[in-house]
Amino acid sequence: MKITGTFLDEISIDIPHQNWGRAEWDADFSHMKSVGIDSVYLIRSGLHRFISYPSKVLIKEEGCYEPPVDLVQLFLELAEKHGMKFYFGLYDSGKYWANNQFQKEIDLNMKVIDEVWKKYGHFKSFKGWYLSQEISRRTGGIIDLYAKLGKHCKDISGNLPTFISPWIDGKKTVQSFSSTLTKEDAVTLKQHEEEWDEIFDGISKFVDAVAFQDGHVEFHELDGFFEINKRLARKYNMECWTNAETFDRDMPIKYLPIKFEKLRMKLEAARRAGFDKAITFEFSHFLSPQSAYLQAGHLFDRYKEYIKRL
């Protein structure tokens, strides 16, 4: 199972910044291409007050900080240069939808979508949308949010594809800032299936693909959850991707590049389940030969050996 897409972790929640400029990003897109990655997904265009492009909407309405660089423009240009697809990740307020003000989150993002499409929609590399609100369970008004935002993305852009990347509420679901690694009350296969059946039912018209994060369950639990994810996606005619996390959730330092053995196990599980595509969170910190984490360069080498044998 080969990884063909990666998130770009700008704006980050919990991964320290590498402070790359255009030259480093340009080189990284080359590295991605060299292992078959043809798509990049902006993880979110903004979080709280930090934003990735100079959004008049967000600076005015949310007091966001004027960014020093227009990363959306940069990534679109580099995607164009390297013949890659760019997906725009929506704004995550980090507060409205987390405090049950889903309509406020929707309203803001409606304006962001309008603004962004007007500003960047002419780029040939603008190929899709990522609905950046991350969930694992049927949470508040999330179905409505995904459906409305997905619909607006598609309506405005001539039906460009949309996707989400939820997590499975497994035993490794703990805050990145917590000093624990696991929790007691993991979701069961049955609960997972019931809730996602309902969610997919509500969003499948406006969300083309679902890429579950693969890092929150034990490795031997992957097959069980992947089978459900695949079956539900087929039922609702959605694409089923895996979001193969390339960072390690089992260590006290949160987070460094994953042990290759673990990545291989997760990709193999996705292959066995017959998933349509593998993407990763994310190449530039955890799998890139120019990452500040030198373990990533070695993971890159191990991964290259692996895909050569596929």
Place this chain on the structure above:
Amino acid sequence: MKITGTFLDEISIDIPHQNWGRAEWDADFSHMKSVGIDSVYLIRSGLHRFISYPSKVLIKEEGCYEPPVDLVQLFLELAEKHGMKFYFGLYDSGKYWANNQFQKEIDLNMKVIDEVWKKYGHFKSFKGWYLSQEISRRTGGIIDLYAKLGKHCKDISGNLPTFISPWIDGKKTVQSFSSTLTKEDAVTLKQHEEEWDEIFDGISKFVDAVAFQDGHVEFHELDGFFEINKRLARKYNMECWTNAETFDRDMPIKYLPIKFEKLRMKLEAARRAGFDKAITFEFSHFLSPQSAYLQAGHLFDRYKEYIKRL
């Protein structure tokens, strides 16, 4: 706003050691100079039992460990070689003044000051003193401590300058060892002004400059606190510096180099406030092209681009 001074984080509380020898320090002083840093400030000459120079006083009275290298000598020599100013940071017992034994902390440091000036006062690069006890509020006998130690430093050394580097007791004031990032009971602007008015009133004769750490409040709160700091410093005829932290307080890994955007915002706030000078904690881990954290080298590049445009 250009950074013209940096702390040297020896002895460190919470930043892992880089294990540099003379060659690496020499190269780092060159890197500092190349971006306009002309002053280095030893963050503290000792903490608990670890000390930066073979102090007979501290080895005898506090059971401190004999150090393998005389870092004070090394830094003074390198400062001389590179035409830079060295400020000596006092000893921090980590216990006496923290347990309300301020007089004991003062007595010890009186002897340290005597010892150090006698041992190293002849260096032309010995240009000032840093009062290393860090506070954010009007704490116990701190006014008395700053005043007495500052006075003795100045008396013995022909009035060489002294400074302190407190923090603002904002919402990001949490222990570096804690897994949390924020606290609830942040100081208000009013409390901050009242307490620092009183502190400055008690110390301004013996402390020439105050360099508040800039990392404990939200970025949009900087202007409010900076305005007070500047106004109070002017009232008491002290210099007002900013201590621009070059590490990131918002991430689970405590700490890696800061996102350039954040550093820029903090320096711009200091510029708007009309501060007299910007220093940083600290160059060698977080802003140096030879830092073990490779993100620092990229931050160095971004910073160089920034100051070129000033």
Place this chain on the structure above:
Amino acid sequence: MKITGTFLDEISIDIPHQNWGRAEWDADFSHMKSVGIDSVYLIRSGLHRFISYPSKVLIKEEGCYEPPVDLVQLFLELAEKHGMKFYFGLYDSGKYWANNQFQKEIDLNMKVIDEVWKKYGHFKSFKGWYLSQEISRRTGGIIDLYAKLGKHCKDISGNLPTFISPWIDGKKTVQSFSSTLTKEDAVTLKQHEEEWDEIFDGISKFVDAVAFQDGHVEFHELDGFFEINKRLARKYNMECWTNAETFDRDMPIKYLPIKFEKLRMKLEAARRAGFDKAITFEFSHFLSPQSAYLQAGHLFDRYKEYIKRL
């Protein structure tokens, strides 16, 4: 005191993986040799479901994951190539002996020992055994476990040497995943001596050496504990080694390479105590010039300067 042996931290509990292939391991064995390390100790052959060699026993009985590489074979080959000794670390279930099912832990490892000796016993570099269950106190059936497993290792292999590496239950005994650095209820010298007298009495026929980890007590407490360790080892005719930890236990990032000054203090304490040998946990992350932690390369340089002066 020169370090002549190192653990190989595969399978790791809490140190992120470097993702090395054969070429990197080969180079690392060369680096080890260059500073006088002639022995490598596999820290454990497996933990929970992760294993270092394709063990039919562990895959069948414990549902362990088939590893992508046979690390035991790789390390034995490289040890042979570089003229080094390899010690095999037993399997640590991470659960049976931790839940007072010592017999189950013993039974499993009896089969592992049989399997491993049959599979790899012909390697000339197979020179000993490491009993991987780590303790600090007289815990449950640990004496019985060490004695029985040590005996079986020796019986099957023509009396190859065995060793253990316990920790001292000092104030720095906290979980690597915890955000604290110290605990209140440290063991006293008297308790330590009483318990280890009893343990050594029960195991000395089957365990040739004990290598206490040196990182859990304050630096000025080392002499006291080392004197006891040495005296007890002599009493029971065991070799007394120090396991000089090359990572720093005093920092929020758990763990990065130790400050050289600390390593030197610990090695000097072992020298003063007249220990028979110094080994480390571990070279490849914390002391290697090719470590992903660049601080390790500088520690390597400082360490080389140190041993040159011995």
